[in-house]
Amino acid sequence: MRMLLLLLLFVLPVESLDAQVFTSKSYANGLVVSADGYASDVGKEILDKGGNAVDAAVAVQFALAVTLPRAGNIGGGGFMVIRLANGETAALDFREVAPGKATRDMYVKNGEFQRDLSWEGALAVGVPGTVDGMIRALQQYGRLPLDVVIQPAIDLARNGYPLSFSHAKDLNNHKETFRKYLASARYFTKGDFISTNDSTQWKEGDLFVQEDLAHTLERIARFGREGFYSGPVADAIVNEMNRYGGLITHKDLRNYESKWRTPITTSFRGYELNIMPPPSSGSIAVGQILKMIESYPLEDMGHNSADYVHLVSEAMRRAFADRTYFLGDPDFWEIPISELMSSEYNNRRMESFSMDTATASTELTHGIVPSYTESSETTHFSIVDENGNAVSVTTTLNGSFGSHVSVTGAGFLLNNEMDDFSAQPGEPNAYGLLGGEANAIEPGKRMLSSMTPVIASKNGKVRMVLGAAGGPRIITATIQNFLNSAVFDMSAQQAVSVPRFHHQWFPDGILYDDFGLSPDTKSILSQRGHNMMEFYGIGRSHMILVDDNGILHSGVDPRGDGGASGY
Template identity: 30%
Template sequence: MKIQDLLNKQKLHDPHPQRACSQQGMAVSATKEASAIGAKVLKSGGNAMDALAAMQFGLAVSEPFNTGLGSSGFILYYDAKTKETKVIQGHSQAPRHIQKDCFIDENENVIPFFERSTPGTAVAIPGILKAFHKGLELFGTLSWGEVIEPAVQLSKKGVEVNEMWQTGLTRFGNRLGEEAKSFFFPDGVPLTKGEIVVNHDLTAALELLQQKGVDVFYRGEIAEAIVEATKKLNGCLTAEDLEHYEAQVKTPLQASYKDVDIIVPRPPNGGGFALLYMLKLVEQLDISRYDVRSWEKYYLIAETLRIMTADKLAFMGDPAFYDIPVDGLLHPEYLQKRLKLYNFKHRNDKVAPGNPWVYDEAKKPSGLNAQPFEIGSETTHFIAADREGNIAACTSSLEHFFGSGIMVPGYGFLLNNDMTDFDPSLGGINSVEPNKFPVSMKTPTLVMKDGLPLLAIGSPGGPTIVASVLQTLIHVLDYQMDLKDAIEEPRIYNGTGPLIWWEEGIPDEAQATLEKMNYQFDEIALSMGNVQAILFDQEQKIMYGASDSSRPGVPAGAE
C-alpha cells in the first residue's frame, strides 16, 4: 500500500463539520461536547490518556444512555516513547453469587430478552471507572479530579437534547425504571430535541468522585447505592463484588494485514480476534480487485462475517475459564481451509465451526456448545491523540440503549446490562458463571505502518461493531478512500443466517444479485455503528479526524 497515495486522498480543506485536521492533537467522539472537552485538555497540555478520561466523563453527561459511570469498556493506549501498546480491560464481570440459570424460567426455557435485560440480575460489575483510574495512574499527567472537572462544568450547564436522545426515548423508553423515567420523562413527558437538560444528581456524583476518588464508587456511598438499587430488583451484586473488582492491564493481540500491523484487545474481547480473523481471510481474497459497491465485494463481506461468526460463537469465551484457540483460529493452514467455503454462486448453507484445535495443540477443547444468541446493543467509541504521538482509544458501553434502565437514586447514572452478553442458556462456552467475563465485541483498533501509528479506529453497535470496523478499514487500506468517505461508505452486517442488515446506498443491482444467491435483505435500511477515527500523516505530523454521520459527534483539533 502506498501511504502517500492514501494521504493525498484526504480532503484537507473540506469544511464538513465531521472532518478536522491538526498538528497539535485530535479528539473524536459521538458528541460535540465530549470532543470539545478532549481537545481542550490536549490544548492545555494534557496527554492522550488525560483527554480520553475527560471525554469518558463528558460522554457520561452528553450521551448517558450509551455510556456512563456504570458502564464497561476496553482502553487501547499507545505510548510514543516506548512504542508499546497496552490494553486496559475495564470489562464488566459477573457477580460472585450469580446463578448459572438466572436467565432460565421454571419451564427451563430462556427468558425473553426484554425481561432478562432490565432486572437487577442483568447488571454486571461496572469496570470503566477502575479502567480509567488505572490508565491515569500508568500513563496520565493530570489528576483524577482534574480530568473530571470539565464534565462537572458541562453537567452544571446542561446539555442540549439532540436527535439521538429523542430517538432513544421513542424506541427504548419502555426499558426505563422509575428513577430513570423521572429524569428522561419529567412530568410523564419525554425530553424533546432542543431542550437543555441538567442532571443535578449526576453533577453531585461527579463532584463526589472528584473529592473522594474512585473508591467512593467501589467501596463508598455510591457503591452502597448501587448494591441497594440492584437488590430491589432481584439482583445479586454485593459490596464485595465492587470492592474486589480490578482493571487488568493486558498485552494486545496483533497480526499483519498486507503491509500493516493491526493491534486489538485479546479475549474475553471477541471483537479483536474477529477483526484479525476476517482481515486474514479478506487478504487472501484480494477484495480490492472488485468495485467498492459491487455485488462481489458485498458477497465477500457477507460470507466472511458468517464464517467468522460461526467460529466466534463456538470458541470465544473467558480464557480464565476455558482455553481459547486464538493461535489455531489465526493459523494460515486453518484459514486456508475456511477459504474453501466461498463459492461466488450461492450462500453456503454449510457454514459451521471448523477445528482450530489441531493448530493449537497446547490448548484443550472445552467440549461446550456454541453460543446461539446475537443481540444488538448500543455503545460509544472515542479517541484522543496528543502532539507527542501518544494515542488513547476506548469503546465503552452500558450494553443496550439505557443499559438495564436502572438509574441509581441520588446519583443520576444508569447501570449496565452487560450480563446479557452471556449466552442465557446453560452449558455454553459463554454461558453465565460467577466471576466470569462475558464475550464482548468492542473493537478499539490501532493500525501500524513501519512501526508507527497510521490509523486509530473503533465503533459502537454490539455484534455489528466488528463489521463496521472491518469495512471502514478496507475502504481506507484497500480502496484508499478519504477517511470521512470511508466511514460513510454504506456497510452491511449479517450473522450466520441469510438475513443482511444494510445501510442506505447499497446498489439495487447488488442486492438483487445477492438475493438470487439466497441472501435476504432487511425490509428497510438502517445505520449501523458510529465509526470514529484518526488517520496519521507521520511525515507532515498531521492528524486527520473524522466522525460518522449516524450521531452528532465531531472531531476537534487541539488548536
C-alpha cells in the first residue's frame, strides 16, 4: 500500500509538471522501450520483419534522430551494450571525439573558463560517432540490411508526425537560441524564422516535417558510412564549422572510428551486471556503489527511508569523488578498473562512513590505489527480442538540442559534447561535475560520459535491460532502478516511476524528486548534515524486466513522453 501511495503521489497531475501516467505492458516475444512512442513502434516493426534486437536498436536510433531532436541524433554519439542469448557480451563505444585542432585550454581566456564556448555554438561540437556506430553494430550483429532498418526513420522525416505537448514546448523554449543559427531557425522554429518579431509557436498536434533530414538518411541508407563522413553531408558539416567558428575538418570526419570494448562485469546478490566501460564513468560508479552498500540490510531499512537515502547518498558521494580523479578515455589514460571495482577498495572507501552523520564533501577526496599515479540531454532505450538477445543503448547530443547548430541542407543538429571534457581542471561543467587531468582535452580523445547502459542477468538469463537520460543523474537513476527491482521487488513500471534522489560529491547536497521524500525523512537527513534540494527530474529511465517465465515487462518513465511496443 505504501508503494501504491508513493506512485499515485508522484504521477498525479500537478500544474507545474509534465509527468505522464503509464501502465506496464507485457509481451511474450519482443519488447522495445524508448523515450518516444513512434521510435518504439519502429523497433517493433523491425522485429516483426525478422530483425533481431540489434537491428531494432539501429532502427530506433535513427528514428529518434527524427522524433526526438533534442537528444536522439545522428550528430552526436553514445554507447551500446549487447548480451546475446548464448551469453556473449559486447560493448560499442560510438562516443564523439575532440577535433584534431582542439587544444587543452581552448575554452580558457585570461585564466578564466568560458563556459558559454563549450556549451553553445560550433566550437562546442565534437566529431559525431552515431552513424559509424550504428553501421558497425549492424554489420557485426544485425540480420537486416541498412536500407531496411533506416527506412522507417526516412518515412517519419518525410511524412512528418504530430508533435506532443512536451515536444512542442521544448522547441518553443529554445526558439531564441535557434534563431542565432540560420539553419536551426529554419528547421526548428515555426513561422518566419528570420524575423525576430514573429511570435508564432509550435502547438501540440502540429505536423513536424524534416525533408532535408530525410535526404540525409537516404544518403546513409544508400552509401553507408560514406554517406555521412564524406561527400555532400561531410561538406555541409565542415561548411557549418567554418561559418560559426568550429574546428571539425574533413580529416576529422574521415578518421572517426567507433570501437568495440569489453563490457565491465560486476555482481550484486546473485545478479551479474554487464555495463559499458570507460569512457563511460557509470560502469565504475555503479560497481562501486553496489559494492559499498551490498552488506547493509537494505530491505530492513525500507525504500527511500532516511537510513537508506543516507547510506546510498554517501556511497554516491564517494564514487563521484573517484570519478573526478581516476576516469577518462582509456585510450589516453590508465584507469585502475579492477582495483576501483574491488570489494577491498570499496570497503576502505566506506571506513569514514557513519550512519549518524553526513561526510562533508570538502573533507572527502578520491581513494588511494596502491602504485597508481595520476597520468544532460540524453536518451536511453532497451530492447529484448524473441530469442533472448538484449541491447541497452544510451545516446546523446549532451545539452538539450546540443550545440543548437544545425547542418545547413542536411537537417540535423550537432552535439555540444566538448563541455564534457575538463575544460579547466577543478572547474565544474554545465552539470556541476568537477573534472581532473584524466579528462583534459586532447585531439582525438573521447570525453568522459555519465551514460550507463546496463544489462543485468541472473542464473545465465537476462533479467533487466536498463539505463537513463539526464547527465550525471543517469548513474544514480540507473542504480536506483536496479535496486528497486533487485532489492525491493518492484515491477518495471514501479521501478522507474517512484521518486529518486541524487548526490554527486559537488555540489554537496542531496537532490530529490518533487514530493519524493516525506517531511520526517527530510528532517532526519538534514539533522545528519545533508543539504536537501528539491529537484524535478532525477533522470528519465526506460527499462525492461524479464520475469521467471520469460515474459517481458516494460517500464516507461513518467517524467517524459516515452513508449513501449512489443508482441
